[in-house]
Amino acid sequence: MTSTTPGAGTTPGGAGGAGTPGVGDGAGATPGVTSTAAGVGDGADWWATGISDIAPGVIRFRGYAIEELIGEVSFAQMVWLMTRGELPSAGEARLLELTLVAAVDHGPQAPSIAAARMAASCGLALNNAMATGVNLLGDVHGGAGQQCLQVLYDLGASGQEPAELVAEYKERKAFIPGFGHRFHPRDPRRDPLIGAAQQAVAEGIISGRYVELALALESALAPIPMNIDGATATIYAELGFPVPLARGLFVLSRSVGILAHAYEQSQEPTRIKGPLPKGVLPTYTGTPPRNLT
Template sequence: MSIERSDVSDWWRTEIIDMAPGIIRFRGHPIEDLIGSVSFPQMIWLMVRGDLPNAEEAALFECALVAAVDHGPQAPSIAASRMAVTCGLPLNSAMASAVNMLGDVHGGAGEQAVELYHMIDEAGGPSYAGEMIDRWQTERTPYVPGFGHRFHKPVDPRAPRLLSLVDEAQKKGVVSGRFAAIGRAIQTELNARKGKPVPMNIDGATAVIYAELGFAPPLARGLFCLSRSVGILAHAWEQMNQGGRNKGPTPPKYRWTYDGPDPI
């Protein structure tokens, strides 16, 4: 039996926005009441979660967003934005090209880390970190998301600062602190297994905050995209002002390795 739609208003359904001539409401809040009253992090929270965070929740949320804005031109997404501009793309296209590089390997570890934290939490807490790491590596990937860094050893400077802010929020009763404990338990376990420090990285640290604040794992990746878009925009704009045409990932004098057949 087919379902007939009598009106185009049935085509899309949303609880996010109500809009008519002279009226714009986000989650029931008139836009004129939100402008000047809520911060951008609060607005993000309202749009994706449906309610407004209190000031302490918003402040902790903002810290996570600030911490992940950029990591330099060696980051594939940032490099992509700069290369896109040298190919003549406008800022919006450069940003889109860069954000599209934020996949499971580059940009997706935060989502995976939240998933792992929840696995450990549901298993019984920090004492199950080792067991759940083994399960993760067996069922998902050998890489433990949110830990280890190519450049920052033995410490990623962003992680201790973010965890200290979580600790402060816990003391105020803003968050439970249980995901911070899980993150630290993972690091202790990995340090023992490797016999050397395995730093919690930006993905692992922001995942602690997102898990503490109740964001679903997939949102951790979306929020990383929002955060990193700031750096992407800044680098694209800088490159646009510096000039340069058709820049690839390396200067022209450096050649790639050719492994194909020799000329016949």
């Protein structure tokens, strides 16, 4: 199918980046430096951004002063504002928050968590250990939500029957991202997320178009159930998030778990904790012992 995803490959709100040169986060006031909005000063457009407007004594995000946002908006609302440019409704923010809570951790059996813990055991600072874990998140580990969101958008745009798409994947012996789980026979995060989405449909918060498509895919794939990636992708589709942001939101959520595990490991006395317990050697599959002469 040809991709017709709204906003695919782009992030709403223009280019990201810092504010006016010379006024950094925590930097002292710089005489003569004005807001990027004013477009004054040498290099003022170097990191032009529609996200943050920073000047001495002024911090605005998408036009809102930080002093008005603090205490008035939730973190989920702030995430929406920063990535989408506007504040969500209370119902939309609630759905986004559910996805962020659901994806926060999956224990040390997740490579990103294990890597962060290994890094912490090697004495790396928390930010370095977190970066180690986050950098393991990609197409294979951590990318299924983004991939499923693309499938849902393409399916909605093409008008193809979900059962036909499932048949195509089966013919190719391929897996539809967002369904089935290597660890859980039925992902315990699926039901509360889809249940909340269905309730939001009943309340008129979202249309239900992508909820219907996701459930139709699940029905055609039975007995393979939807997993967290499929459930969060369904909600992101209903909320209109561009495809690339699905992975970013997953990484944002999982970073909390990575932080917690890295910190826990940093408080333990064990140093240089490798991928295998002490005394366990990896299986050697190479050439048997032999002599050089």
